[in-house]
Amino acid sequence: MSTKICPHCGAEIDSEAARCYNCKNWLEEISTNTNDKPQEFIPTLLFAYFWGIFGIHRFYTGSIGIGVAQLLTFGGCGIWAYADFIMICFNKFKDAQGRNLRNFDQNIGVVAFVLSLIPLVIILFLITTVVGLLAVAK
Numbered sequence: 716m717s718t719k720i721c722p723h724c725g726a727e728i729d730s731e732a733a734r735c736y737n738c739k740n741w742l743e744e745i746s747t748n749t750n751d752k753p754q755e756f757i758p759t760l761l762f763a764y765f766w767g768i769f770g771i772h773r774f775y776t777g778s779i780g781i782g783v784a785q786l787l788t789f790g791g792c793g794i795w796a797y798a799d800f801i802m803i804c805f806n807k808f809k810d811a812q813g814r815n816l817r818n819f820d821q822n823i824g825v826v827a828f829v830l831s832l833i834p835l836v837i838i839l840f841l842i843t844t845v846v847g848l849l850a851v852a853k
């Protein structure tokens with residue numbers, strides 16, 4: 716018979732016991748439900764990057780209300796969705812229960828963030844080039 720220690724009184728009790736025989740306290744439910752865990756980091760990151768303007772990463776992590784709001788606003792014209800993406804990259808993103816994502820990898824987060832900047836840099840470069848050419852043309 717395997718045993719465990721009661722967290723309330725320290726008595727040694729049957730590991731299957733739901734209630735401590737000594738102090739009569741109920742023992743915390745050990746969750747075996749795999750659905751009761753935060754979602755994984757990488758899928759959430761990919762959802763936020765590719766379908767962030769539809770709020771898919773929010774649906775995926777259980778925040779249905781925010782997901783609908785992002786779906787209706789195209790992720791706050793992309794700004795809200797991109798802010799979420801940055802939060803995911805740096806492990807600041809919380810799921811519907813306020814938990815961090817599972818299996819966060821800092822290296823992947825930083826790389827994803829840097830890669831996401833490339834299109835922004837190209838757009839800024841094109842804008843400044845066009846503005847510069849217009850200024851020269853005058």
Ligand SMILES: [Zn+2]
Nearest residue numbers: 721724735738
């Ligand atoms: Zn006890």
